[in-house]
């Protein structure tokens with residue numbers, strides 16, 4: 001049975017369900033398993049060619065432990081992925097002799113956030129029902145998490161969902177997906193600020209014990225362990241499809257909050273042989289600079305055509321720092337205190353060297369993104385979105401003899417303006433979203449002020465203790 005600890009060193013050890021309901025640890029840290037469950041090479045081999053849901057059950061069960069009976073977990077996984085429009089859930093498509101796209105956008109909101117969100121909604125609803133509780137979920141979004149959360153939680157009666165997005169900094173499709181559910185338990189707040197402001201507001205709410213208890217606060221941002229866990233599955237599936245565990249492949253991941261690529265690292269920690277993990281950033285290249293120089297140094301957020309990666313505070317990076325430092329929470333605390341105080345920290349040399357053993361990094365500027373969307377169409381007959389293009393562009397500088405898997409995190413129709421500008425093709429929305437622009441929107445615009453936002457949530461949440 002896996003228990004979980006905080007990256008910041010407080011001594012609580014919690015089970016999966018508690019960790020999922022809490023989101024962030026009370027000391028401000030992120031939860032990680034106390035020890036990594038490891039599958040043997042034979043156990044991996046036995047999963048080759050198995051359906052997504054079966055692989056998911058094998059990967060997820062060791063973390064969930066006895067919180068959920070296995071048969072019930074299996075049903076929940078099957079229900080979560082029945083909402084995907086592709087039978088393979090996350091199909092691989094071939095781009096050229098040795099490069100592959102891992103298509104993660106076949107869920108209801110056509111971005112990869114659905115993969116984790118569809119499952120976590122089911123897991124949370126079950127945990128709350130079992131405990132006879134209700135909960136208020138507050139989530140910050142740079143665009144895609146919000147829509148995925150709305151879609152996943154709009155039918156959960158025990159949960160009120162508040163989504164904070166940066167006003168006028170998400171695409172129209174993204175905003176409409178969040179604001180048109182018509183569900184009584186869903187509230188959208190456009191914050192006058194950027195994504196980091198939204199994320200900071202949510203973190204401050206978690207650190208406010210009073211408020212946290214008043215509204216029974218929960219979080220489903222990628223800091224929530226349950227989301228990372230759900231994302232490990234597609235790394236396993238694609239690796240096994242390309243010859244694993246007897247061969248390895250490299251992965252290039254378009255990265256913002258470091259949740260998706262950290263899931264790749266988890267697969268490795270679980271004993272699956274993995275090649276290089278390549279962090280691909282857009283012009284908000286803090287991670288790329290940090291891995292090269294050892295200095296994590298915040299700049300201003302730049303608005304790009306890949307808004308879901310327009311981030312300077314990459315929360316899940318803390319999980320990697322914890323691992324790469326040899327689980328030294330003092331070192332992590334030191335770095336996080338420095339970040340809070342002076343917007344920067346130094347990664348100690350040994351920790352950095354450990355990181356660079358598993359990871360590499362690159363950045364793609366806006367010209368490269370646009371050129372890559374164009375060349376993917378002409379060379380591989382593939383229309384890709386700008387986030388995918390960031391990864392595909394960066395991957396070209398990291399090719400080896402290993403198969404290269406490029407994570408395709410959004411459907412091109414989610415970012416039609418950038419795709420049209422680069423390729424002259426306007427990607428149509430899939431049928432289930434074709435009336436999106438006729439649906440009625442509902443959201444409120446608030447200043448980036450903690451008191452006003454918390455008051456809004458208290459007024460509208462049905463949970464008030």
Ligand SMILES: *Cc1c(COP(=O)(O)O)cnc(C)c1O
Nearest residue numbers: 144255256257258259260308409
């Ligand atoms: C969220 C998102 C990313 C970045 O994922 P992280 O887990 O934050 O690194 C990349 N692409 C798209 C389309 C996204 O929605």
